[in-house]
Amino acid sequence: MKAKILFLLSLVIVLLSLENCKPDPKTQTTSTDPDSLYRGTKYIIQIPFGFPSLTNPYKDSLTVEGIQLGRRLFYDKRLSSTGLLACASCHMLQHGFADSIVLATNVSGLNKRNAPTIQNLAWAPIMFWDGRQPTLAAQAQDAGHNELGLLPASAVPMLQADSVYARLFRKAFGRPGKVTESEIYLAIQEFEMSAISANSRFDSLQRGQAQYTPEESDAFFTIFTQNTGECFHCHAEGNDLLMVNRTSGFTFRNNGLQVANTINDFADAGRGAITGLSTDYGLFKNPTLRNIAVSGPYMHDGRYKTLEQVINFYSDSLHLTPNADPNIALHMDTANGEHLLTGGMHFTAQQKADLLILLNDMTDTSFLNNPNLKSPF
Numbered sequence: 001m002k003a004k005i006l007f008l009l010s011l012v013i014v015l016l017s018l019e020n021c022k023p024d025p026k027t028q029t030t031s032t033d034p035d036s037l038y039r040g041t042k043y044i045i046q047i048p049f050g051f052p053s054l055t056n057p058y059k060d061s062l063t064v065e066g067i068q069l070g071r072r073l074f075y076d077k078r079l080s081s082t083g084l085l086a087c088a089s090c091h092m093l094q095h096g097f098a099d100s101i102v103l104a105t106n107v108s109g110l111n112k113r114n115a116p117t118i119q120n121l122a123w124a125p126i127m128f129w130d131g132r133q134p135t136l137a138a139q140a141q142d143a144g145h146n147e148l149g150l151l152p153a154s155a156v157p158m159l160q161a162d163s164v165y166a167r168l169f170r171k172a173f174g175r176p177g178k179v180t181e182s183e184i185y186l187a188i189q190e191f192e193m194s195a196i197s198a199n200s201r202f203d204s205l206q207r208g209q210a211q212y213t214p215e216e217s218d219a220f221f222t223i224f225t226q227n228t229g230e231c232f233h234c235h236a237e238g239n240d241l242l243m244v245n246r247t248s249g250f251t252f253r254n255n256g257l258q259v260a261n262t263i264n265d266f267a268d269a270g271r272g273a274i275t276g277l278s279t280d281y282g283l284f285k286n287p288t289l290r291n292i293a294v295s296g297p298y299m300h301d302g303r304y305k306t307l308e309q310v311i312n313f314y315s316d317s318l319h320l321t322p323n324a325d326p327n328i329a330l331h332m333d334t335a336n337g338e339h340l341l342t343g344g345m346h347f348t349a350q351q352k353a354d355l356l357i358l359l360n361d362m363t364d365t366s367f368l369n370n371p372n373l374k375s376p377f
């Protein structure tokens, strides 16, 4: 009897210890699968309601760790040759990732152009006011070299030696070994792809989840989308449901901003300086109007401080130049039956006020306060 009990007891002990030997499912991969060190957690972009599907070739290679890594890099001043500048110095979340000053100073001098917003660029096939880079990673490399003065010879070893960075690089790019320069830019691209704005009041109006006030209705249905203002021709490319979303049909236009008699007179030739085509001189990428109220100063040269000034420009200060868009050209003033080289949509005070309300509706505070987009430092 005693022997039987002892036998049963030892059986229980053996069974229990066998149970303890079973690998813990939570740690299983780390202890038995060496590759798990190099495997990040897949991140799937949730397409907001009404947005078109994503064709970006990088959309399936995003990881949680890659995005975290890109975010750190985006905010890290140690990447710049001076140690004083990060991407986020000129691209501030509270301004829709735009800059709040007219022209910023980079490592080698004053920038020529105003820094635009960074939002919903996962859908964008061209980067910069003149579209000179095709992807976010190529753009980030351009900015890394020209804005930050990033030197791979010092930045790469610095990142490699930092245990947080080293772990994130391993997870994001799925292999051991050395950090490479191109991975820096791929990670920044991942972070930027995760910067999605889709919750402004304007989005709710477009989705039918909110009611237009009479002022908003006037601004949208009689000015923005009619030839009273012509705005939709350029700021609603591709006829998307969400008109301020930059999606398909990105094009370059001349909105009558600069004064020029010939194509060589444009102070900034914009797209023309990239393609060399005479029909591209003075053209700039149609900017998104999303979060426009917080992303001033406005235009490629940051010449306007306020949205009131922008509205007054479209109302009364358009210029007819070579390559002026037809929707701008048809608003030139006439005197004695002659077309002048200046003009405007000539809004009433009420129309200006209504347009301003509509532009303010495009502010997405959930984006501007998104904790996942804030500095990790």
Ligand code: HEC
Pocket (backbone or CB within 6 Å): 074, 085, 086, 087, 088, 089, 090, 091, 104, 105, 106, 107, 111, 112, 113, 114, 115, 116, 117, 118, 121, 126, 127, 128, 129, 130, 136, 139, 140, 141, 143, 144, 147, 148, 188, 192
């Ligand atoms: C010193 C200021 C400054 C810094 C630092 C800076 N940028 Fe920019 N950024 C700009 C300016 C100015 C432009 C517009 C230039 C142009 O279009 O020619 C721009 C344009 C962009 C655009 C294009 C957006 C669009 O809609 O076309 C992206 C994306 C961007 N920057 C990301 C970055 C990243 C990533 C970094 C860090 C690697 C960075 N920037 C660092 C000033 C800066």
Ligand code: HEC
Pocket (backbone or CB within 6 Å): 116, 224, 229, 230, 231, 232, 233, 234, 235, 252, 253, 254, 255, 257, 284, 285, 286, 287, 288, 289, 292, 295, 297, 298, 299, 300, 301, 310, 314, 325, 327, 328, 345, 355
């Ligand atoms: C013919 C095309 C066209 C039309 C029509 C047009 N825009 Fe624009 N808009 C542009 C382009 C292109 C720019 C950038 C121009 C530049 O910087 O040289 C711009 C710039 C802007 C900006 C500044 C954006 C920024 O990030 O700096 C605002 C705001 C704006 N437009 C609002 C409007 C409104 C409101 C209307 C209608 C009353 C309108 N636009 C009509 C093409 C157009």
